[in-house]
Amino acid sequence: MIFCVEDEQNICELEVYTLQSVGMEAQGCSSGRELFALLEKQVPELIVLDIMLPDEDGVSILRRLRADKRYSNIPVIMATAKGSEFDKVKGLDSGADDYIAKPFGMLEMVARIKAVLRRCAAPRRDEDDEETIRIGRLEVKQMEHKVSVGGSEVVLTLKEYELLRKFLQHPGIVFSRDKLLNDIWGYEFSGETRTVDVHIRTLRQKLGEAGELIETIRGVGYRMAAVK
Numbered sequence: 665m666i667f668c669v670e671d672e673q674n675i676c677e678l679e680v681y682t683l684q685s686v687g688m689e690a691q692g693c694s695s696g697r698e699l700f701a702l703l704e705k706q707v708p709e710l711i712v713l714d715i716m717l718p719d720e721d722g723v724s725i726l727r728r729l730r731a732d733k734r735y736s737n738i739p740v741i742m743a744t745a746k747g748s749e750f751d752k753v754k755g756l757d758s759g760a761d762d763y764i765a766k767p768f769g770m771l772e773m774v775a776r777i778k779a780v781l782r783r784c785a786a787p788r789r790d791e792d793d794e795e796t797i798r799i800g801r802l803e804v805k806q807m808e809h810k811v812s813v814g815g816s817e818v819v820l821t822l823k824e825y826e827l828l829r830k831f832l833q834h835p836g837i838v839f840s841r842d843k844l845l846n847d848i849w850g851y852e853f854s855g856e857t858r859t860v861d862v863h864i865r866t867l868r869q870k871l872g873e874a875g876e877l878i879e880t881i882r883g884v885g886y887r888m889a890a891v892k
Contacts, residue, residue, distance in 0.1 A: 665689045665690070665691065665706060665708040665709060666683050666688055666689065666690040666691075666708055666709060666710050666711070666712065666777065667690075667691055667692075667693065667699060667702060667703075667708045667710075667711045667712070668680055668683070668690060668691070668692045668693075668711075668712045669692075669693055669694070669695070669696070669698075669699050669711060669712065669713045669714055669717065669722070669725070670692065670694065670712075670714045670743070671694040671695065671714065671716075671717050671718050673694070676692040676693075676694065677692065678770065679692065679712065679770070679773065680692045682770040682771075682773065682774060683774065683777070686774055688777075691708075694717075694718070695717055695718055695719045695720070696717060696719055696720035696724070696725040696728075697719055697720075699711070699713075699725065700728075703734075703735060707734070707735065707738065708738060709738075709739070709781060710738065710739045710740070710741065710777055710780060710781060711729075711738055711739070711740045711741070712740075712741050712743060712773070712777070713725060713726060713740050713741065713742055713743065713760075714742075714743045714744075715742060715743065715744040716744070722742060722743075722744075723742075726740055726742070726759060726760060727759075729759075730759040739761045739780045739781065740759070740760050740761055741760070741761060741762045741763065741764060741776055741777065741780060742760045742762070742763040742764070743763070743764050743765075743766060743768070744763060744764075744765055744766060759821055759822075760821075761780050761783075761822070761823070762776055762779075762780055762849065762859070763859070764776055779849060779850035780849075780850075782850055783849070783850050797829075797832045797833070799832060799835060799877060799888065799889070800874060800877060801813050801814040801873070801874055802832075802871065802874040802877060804828065804829060804832055806829065809825060811825065811828065811871075813871055813872055813873065813874045814873075814874075818870050818871060818872075819870070820867065820870060823848060823849070823863050824863055824866065824867045824870065826848050827844065827848055827860075827863055827864065827867060828867060828871075828878075830844070830847065830848065831878060831886070831887065831888035832888055834888070835887075835888045835889065836887060836888070836889070837887055837888075838881050838884050838885055838886070838887040839885050839886055839887065840884060840885040841860045841861070841885050841886075843885070844860045844885065844886070845859060845860055848860075860886075864878060864880075864886060876889075877889045
């Protein structure tokens, strides 16, 4: 079951119709109050959550979901009409699994949903899961999913952690935005590499001085500095 939280009735109905037409169960609602009422009856596989809602904005709703153990693991895709980087960063920092800017095509929405569901259904395991990776003052304990800089713990979202881990496992290797988008998010859309840029920016900010280890290679992408 997919819940679509959208206060514009025609858009909500179109989202639900599209998902049902591709074989997914879907139900729509128009506010945070209605969403939490639905959650009391059924926990969905994923929520498509609009940021601009009448009673409570989507970012606030997302924070409530992530703070509740019953709903904290539900994948959430944020939808924003503003298209501003500020809204995207707020959503990502609050624990969104992805975002999609309005107006968006229904087939794109379906592809995003399928990508997030695939990623959440099949956690990746690596042979070196038990290792601790260190570069400079940056340390990642992979089994515990803990990141620290100079001994101080840094709290990252899942995508930020996956990006950092990928860089750390391949220091000195340059990854294009398209490659990161495909590997971390599981889909390819031309023009959507801004998703990567937003995550890199927030990741650098959270890492503080260690954020400088993530280097921008102009015209290509990003890499982790190959230092010890």
